[in-house]
Amino acid sequence: MAWRLTITHRSTSAQAGTPDELRRPAPRYGGGPAGKPRKTFEGTPEYVAPELLEAYDAAPARNSSADPMRAAATFASDVYSLAVLANEVASGKAPYEGAERPDAQLQTVIETTYTTPALCRAVVAGRRPDLADPCGRSVFPQLVESAWAADAAARPTARSFAESLVDLGEAHYGNCLGEEIHFLKGAFEPTWRRKHLDVLFLVPERLGHELPPPPPPPLPELSAAQIARLDALGRARSGGPRRRGHGVELAPGPRESMEDTAAAAEWGASACYVVVDGHGGAEAAEVVVDLLPRLIGAELLAGGTDDAAVRAALHRAFLRGDEACRPAKGGACVVVALLLGDDLFVSSAGDCRAILDRDGDETWTWSRACPASPDAAQGPFAGGVVALSRDHRPSDAAEAVCVTAVGGRVFTLPGEAEPRVAHRSGKGGVRITRALGDADYPGVIPDPHIVGPVRLLGRDATLTLVTDGVSDRLSDDAVAQILRDTCPEPHLGPKALLVAALDAGADDNVCALVVYLNRHP
Numbered sequence: 001m002a003w004r005l006t007i008t009h010r011s012t013s014a015q016a017g018t019p020d021e022l023r024r025p026a027p028r029y030g031g032g033p034a035g036k037p038r039k040t041f042e043g044t045p046e047y048v049a050p051e052l053l054e055a056y057d058a059a060p061a062r063n064s065s066a067d068p069m070r071a072a073a074t075f076a077s078d079v080y081s082l083a084v085l086a087n088e089v090a091s092g093k094a095p096y097e098g099a100e101r102p103d104a105q106l107q108t109v110i111e112t113t114y115t116t117p118a119l120c121r122a123v124v125a126g127r128r129p130d131l132a133d134p135c136g137r138s139v140f141p142q143l144v145e146s147a148w149a150a151d152a153a154a155r156p157t158a159r160s161f162a163e164s165l166v167d168l169g170e171a172h173y174g175n176c177l178g179e180e181i182h183f184l185k186g187a188f189e190p191t192w193r194r195k196h197l198d199v200l201f202l203v204p205e206r207l208g209h210e211l212p213p214p215p216p217p218p219l220p221e222l223s224a225a226q227i228a229r230l231d232a233l234g235r236a237r238s239g240g241p242r243r244r245g246h247g248v249e250l251a252p253g254p255r256e257s258m259e260d261t262a263a264a265a266e267w268g269a270s271a272c273y274v275v276v277d278g279h280g281g282a283e284a285a286e287v288v289v290d291l292l293p294r295l296i297g298a299e300l301l302a303g304g305t306d307d308a309a310v311r312a313a314l315h316r317a318f319l320r321g322d323e324a325c326r327p328a329k330g331g332a333c334v335v336v337a338l339l340l341g342d343d344l345f346v347s348s349a350g351d352c353r354a355i356l357d358r359d360g361d362e363t364w365t366w367s368r369a370c371p372a373s374p375d376a377a378q379g380p381f382a383g384g385v386v387a388l389s390r391d392h393r394p395s396d397a398a399e400a401v402c403v404t405a406v407g408g409r410v411f412t413l414p415g416e417a418e419p420r421v422a423h424r425s426g427k428g429g430v431r432i433t434r435a436l437g438d439a440d441y442p443g444v445i446p447d448p449h450i451v452g453p454v455r456l457l458g459r460d461a462t463l464t465l466v467t468d469g470v471s472d473r474l475s476d477d478a479v480a481q482i483l484r485d486t487c488p489e490p491h492l493g494p495k496a497l498l499v500a501a502l503d504a505g506a507d508d509n510v511c512a513l514v515v516y517l518n519r520h521p
Contacts, residue, residue, distance in 0.1 A: 042069045045116055046095040049080035050124045051152055057120075076152035079161055083147030084129060086165065090140060091132035099130075126150060139168055222267075222297050229301055231268025236305070238269050238341030239457070242518060246273065247490030249498050250511035253469060259330075260467045260511035261285050265293035272296050273337040275352050275513050277467040279430060280330025284437035287325040288332045295320050296338065307343075311450045314338065314347040322436040322446035331430070331438030335389055335465050337515065338452075344463065345452030348389040349434040349445075353471040356454065357461040357480040359384040385480045388451045391468075392434035394419040399433040408443015456517055462493070463515040469508035470501040488516055 041056055052069045059068035084095050100113050114122065128148055131141040143164050147155050156164070222230075252258045259278035265271065272293045278285025299313035299320075314336065325332065333350020346354045394400050394410045395418055403410050409422040411429065420429030421443040430441055438444040462483050466474075474482070479497060486496040494512040501510050 043081075045120055045123075046129075047081045047084045048123075049077035049148075049152070050150060052077055053120050053124050057124075074152060075158065076155045079155045079158050080148045080152075082158060082161060083144045083155075086147075086161075087129055087132050087144050091130070095129035143168065219291060219294050219298070222294060226297065226301055227267045230270045230297055233300065233305060234267070234269030234271075234339070234341040236341065237343045237453075242342070244271075244339075244515060244517055245490045246513065246515045247492070247494045248511070248513040249491075249494035250509070251498055251502070253502060253506050253508055253510050255507075255509055258282065258509055259285055260469065260509040261289045262465070262511055262513045263289045263293055264513070265297070267297065269341050271339045271515075273339075273463075273465060273513055273515060275335050275465040275467060275511055277333040277350065277352050277469075277509070277511070278330055279333070279432075279435075280438075281328075282330075283328040284325040284330045285332040287328050288321050288334055288436050291324055292317060292321045292334065292336065296336065307453055310338070310340065310345055311452070314345060314450055315448060318347060318349060318436065318446055318448045325437040326439045328437055331435040331441070331444065333432055333435050333468070334448075336448075337388075337463055337465060339456075339515075340453075342456045343453035344388075344456055345450065346388040346454075347448040347450045349392060349436060349448045350432045351391040351393060351468045351471070352389070353391070353466050353468070353476075354388040354451075355464045355466070355476045355479050356386045356388055357384065357464070357483065358386060359459060359461065385476050386454075387476050388454065390449055391471075392432055392449065394421055394431065394433055396433070402445065403433050403443035406443060406445060408441065410443070458518050460517045463517060464497070465513040465515075466497065467509065467511045469506045469510035470497055470512055472508070473501045473504035473506045483514060490514065490516060 043052075045053075048069075051074075052072050055068040055072035088095055096114060096119060098113070099119075119127070128145075131144060133141050143161070147161050149155050246264055248262045248264070250258070250260050250262060259282045260276065261278070261282070262273075262275045264273050274289055274292055276285045276289045295317040296314060299317045300310065303309040303313045303316075318334070321334075333352045335348040335350075335352035335354050336346065337354055338345040338347070344356070348354065392399055394403060400410045400419070403421055410419050411422055412419045413429075418431055420431050421433055421441055422429045424440045424442055430438070430444065433444060434447065434449075435444050436446050462480070464479055464483065466479065470479070474497065478500070482496050482500050483493045486493050493514040493516070497512040497514070498510045
C-alpha cells in the first residue's frame with residue numbers, strides 16, 4: 001500500500017506566493033508577453049520538485065484548461081518537498097538562502113544571487129540546497145540526497161523517509177530511557193515516538209486501540225411514516241385547529257463572522273423550532289441545527305407519549321447532539337421549542353432564551369373571546385409575558401456548583417465582573433455553563449433545562465426564541481411589546497426585533513425566531 005504525506009509549502013494557494021517572474025509565461029523562464037498566463041504556478045519554487053517545474057515550463061501558456069503542475073504531481077514529488085523541508089529544519093536556514101551563481105551571460109567572474117527563473121532552471125539542471133549534517137556522520141545528507149534525487153522513481157516513500165529520520169534520531173541520541181526522543185537535537189523540537197508514525201500515516205493494523213472510532217453513520221431524514229406518527233402525537237394533544245406561522249431573521253451585527261443559526265421542522269400538528277448560538281466558530285452550531293430536530297423526532301417516537309417521556313426524549317436528544325458535535329470546533333448554546341398540539345415544551349442549554357407572550361394585542365389575536373389557559377392565571381407560567389428558559393451562566397451560584405462538581409473551574413479575568421468557565425488549557429474561558437460540544441471546557445455540560453408542558457389556548461400570542469445578542473439588549477417585556485406593535489406577519493416580527501437590538505447597541509450576532517401561535521383564520 002502506498003502512503004502519501006502531503007507537504008504544506010510556505011504558500012498553499014495557487015499564485016498566492018508566486019513571484020512576478022513566474023506569473024509571466026516565457027520559454028525557459030525568461031522574457032515573454034506581459035499578460036497574465038492562464039496556466040498557474042502552484043507552490044513555493046524552492047520546495048517544488050524538478051519534474052513539476054519542467055511540466056510547468058512545457059505547458060502552453062494560454063491554454064485555459066492547463067493545470068500542468070497538478071497533473072504532474074506524484075507521491076514522489078511530495079517526498080522531494082519533504083526532503084527540502086527536513087534539510088531546512090536541520091540547517092536552520094531557508095533553502096538557497098544566500099546562494100550565488102556565476103552567470104555566464106554576464107561574461108564576467110562576478111557572482112550574483114539567483115533570480116527565481118534562474119533558480120528554477122538550476123533545480124531542473126540538478127541544483128539543490130546546501131546539505132546539513134547535524135549528526136556529523138553523513139547519514140542525514142545521504143538520506144536527504146536520496147529523497148530529492150532527480151529520478152523520481154529512485155526516491156523513498158514518505159513513510160520510509162520518516163522512519164529513517166526516527167532511526168537516525170534514535171541511533172544518534174538514544175531513546176532517552178523511554179522518554180520521548182528529539183529528531184536531530186536542537187532542530188526537530190516537536191517530539192515523536194515511533195508509534196506516532198502510525199498515527200501520521202494512518203496504519204490501522206498498528207494503531208490497535210489508538211485507532212479513533214469510525215464516525216457514526218449520518219442520521220437519516222425522518223420518513224413519511226415517522227412524520228405521520230409525530231403528527232398523530234400532536235393531534236392527540238390538540239384541543240382544536242390552530243392557524244400558526246413562524247418567521248426567522250438573523251444577522252452578524254458588528255461581528256465579521258456569523259455563528260448564530262436557526263431551524264424549524266413542522267410535522268403536521270407537531271413542530272420543533274431551534275435557535276443556536278455558536279461560540280469558538282460556527283462548526284458546532286451547524287452540526288446542532290442540522291441534527292437536533294431529527295434527533296428529537298426520533299427520540300419522541302422511541303419512547304412513551306406521556307409528559308415525562310417527552311421530557312426524557314428531549315434530554316436524550318440533547319446528549320446525542322452533544323456527542324455528535326464534540327469532534328467539531330467550539331460549542332453551541334441551544335434553545336428548542338417543541339409543540340405537540342397545544343402543549344409546549346422548551347429545552348435549553350446556555351443563554352439562548354424562550355419568551356412566551358400569553359396576552360397579545362387584541363387587534364390580532366385569534367379571539368379575545370377565547371378563555372385563558374388555566375396555567376396562565378396561576379402557577380409558574382402565569383402572567384402576560386413568561387420566560388420559559390433560564391440563562392446558564394457561572395454568575396449563577398447553582399450553576400457554578402455544577403461546574404466544579406464535574407471537574408471544571410470558575411474564574412474571573414482582571415477587569416471583568418462576570419465569571420467564566422476555564423478552558424482545559426487554563427487559558428481563557430466562556431461565560432456559559434451549559435452547551436453542546438465544548439470538549440475543551442470540562443465544566444460545561446450538555447444537560448438541558450426542560451420546561452413543560454405549557455398548555456396553549458386561543459389567547460396566547462407569540463413564542464419567541466432569541467440568542468443572547470438580542471436578549472442582552474432587550475428585556476422579555478420589550479420583546480413582547482415590539483411584536484405587539486408590529487404587524488403580525490412572520491417575516492416582519494423577527495426583523496423588528498433585530499433592528500431594535502442593533503439600535504440598542506448589540507455587539508454580537510443576533511437571531512430571532514418568532515412563532516405566531518394564533519393568527520386570524
